[in-house]
Amino acid sequence: MKITVEKLIYGGKGIGKLNNKVCFIPYVLPEEEVEIEIIREKKNFYECTPSKIIKSSPYRKDPVCRYFTYCGGCDYLHIEYKKQVEYKNEIFVETLQRIGKIDKIPVLEPVPSPENLHYRNRVQFKIKGEKIGFFKKESREIVNIDYCYLLKEELNNILNGLREVVPFFTFLPVEAHFYSSSENQTVAKFVFFKNIKKIPLGLKHMKAFLGDSLEGFGIYTVKDNFPKKINFIGSPFVYETVGDYRFRVSADSFFQVNRFQVGNLIKLVEEELKKEKISVAFDLYSGVGTFSIPMGRYAEKVFGVEINPYAVQDANHNRKLNKASNVFFQRASASDINRFMVKKNPQLVLLDPPRTGIDEKTLDALLQIKNLRKIIYISCNPATLARDISKLVEKGFSVVSTRFIDMFPHTYHIESLTILEK
Numbered sequence: 001m002k003i004t005v006e007k008l009i010y011g012g013k014g015i016g017k018l019n020n021k022v023c024f025i026p027y028v029l030p031e032e033e034v035e036i037e038i039i040r041e042k043k044n045f046y047e048c049t050p051s052k053i054i055k056s057s058p059y060r061k062d063p064v065c066r067y068f069t070y071c072g073g074c075d076y077l078h079i080e081y082k083k084q085v086e087y088k089n090e091i092f093v094e095t096l097q098r099i100g101k102i103d104k105i106p107v108l109e110p111v112p113s114p115e116n117l118h119y120r121n122r123v124q125f126k127i128k129g130e131k132i133g134f135f136k137k138e139s140r141e142i143v144n145i146d147y148c149y150l151l152k153e154e155l156n157n158i159l160n161g162l163r164e165v166v167p168f169f170t171f172l173p174v175e176a177h178f179y180s181s182s183e184n185q186t187v188a189k190f191v192f193f194k195n196i197k198k199i200p201l202g203l204k205h206m207k208a209f210l211g212d213s214l215e216g217f218g219i220y221t222v223k224d225n226f227p228k229k230i231n232f233i234g235s236p237f238v239y240e241t242v243g244d245y246r247f248r249v250s251a252d253s254f255f256q257v258n259r260f261q262v263g264n265l266i267k268l269v270e271e272e273l274k275k276e277k278i279s280v281a282f283d284l285y286s287g288v289g290t291f292s293i294p295m296g297r298y299a300e301k302v303f304g305v306e307i308n309p310y311a312v313q314d315a316n317h318n319r320k321l322n323k324a325s326n327v328f329f330q331r332a333s334a335s336d337i338n339r340f341m342v343k344k345n346p347q348l349v350l351l352d353p354p355r356t357g358i359d360e361k362t363l364d365a366l367l368q369i370k371n372l373r374k375i376i377y378i379s380c381n382p383a384t385l386a387r388d389i390s391k392l393v394e395k396g397f398s399v400v401s402t403r404f405i406d407m408f409p410h411t412y413h414i415e416s417l418t419i420l421e422k
């Protein structure tokens, strides 16, 4: 069956029409003519696979990686990077219009990643038997890999070492997580299904296999679908340098994954703070203080709110490290600090929530703050961003600007920064 691809949609696939039904097809480009096989037929759509590209797009390129289409990590390695950014920007704007129902969105130029390969500082390898790699797309089957073009080279070297380390384990871990900072310090987490007390190698031996950059490693088990720490050997944290900021980040804290874009994100936040005099600002979902500490250079007082205790410990360390005595951190859920935030009456609030976006209670608190004039919303999910900003617009805020920032080249993921004002 032949089909013409109309456009790409959020999630990475292309769409076209067959017998008046929508077809979802991965690894294609707009305007391509492709031969498809139907894998699944649903009431309103078909899930397809492209079996032959009949008319190829001028933006198609040979994927650099031999695992592409088998491994679930990448969606767009077949598209020239510059064009990928254009397509993702179109998907971003279309999502805001469709879900947010906001017309005339002031969209700024997207910010492409300065480097689009070897940008990731963090990886989670899946392990089963001899296989170490990533899940296949929409499957729990592991694709065995020996190299990933998205990872910084240190992490690829670690993957080689990991293959030698794994046979030493009596019980196999199901996952191995590695995080290699800009200062080239690494921490590792081995996640087991069982409650393992000890593993047979100490830090010295682990370093011999995984490299001298290894500062420490932890043993974790899975509880409620999340890794739960049992034991940690060596140092549990690493350091990041971004411009003239330095951050301590624990193995259990979040840090932005694209090492080439984090500085750009901080700069964009700083530019907003420079625009006017701010006496009180809040940073909700503040992590290790990646934005709160830079915000402290421009606002008189900044309050960071973060639920993860390890991240809050890092943030408190980082305020001293960066001499940011006007920045304060609180361990709490963003939805539980309504009264505190409303009382502090900030003029500016930065939001950088997980993919689920902002909950009703937090949105409600934002609407109660008398002095609140500006919201900087950093989002990693355009659908929840659109939902949240439409509620804010309904209550009197207007979208001053929004822009797509490519944190995740070659994948469908879309990071963005939106400014709302009242």
Ligand SMILES: C[S@@+](CC[C@H](N)C(=O)[O-])C[C@H]1O[C@@H](n2cnc3c(N)ncnc32)[C@H](O)[C@@H]1O
Pocket (backbone or CB within 6 Å): 254, 255, 256, 284, 285, 286, 287, 288, 289, 290, 291, 305, 306, 307, 308, 311, 332, 333, 334, 335, 352, 353, 354
């Ligand atoms: C996308 S990360 C952003 C972290 C930080 N802004 C940065 O750029 O490094 C989201 C953060 O929100 C935290 N978090 C998740 N749910 C939360 C909640 N209900 N209240 C406060 N923080 C939360 C996570 O622990 C994580 O550190």
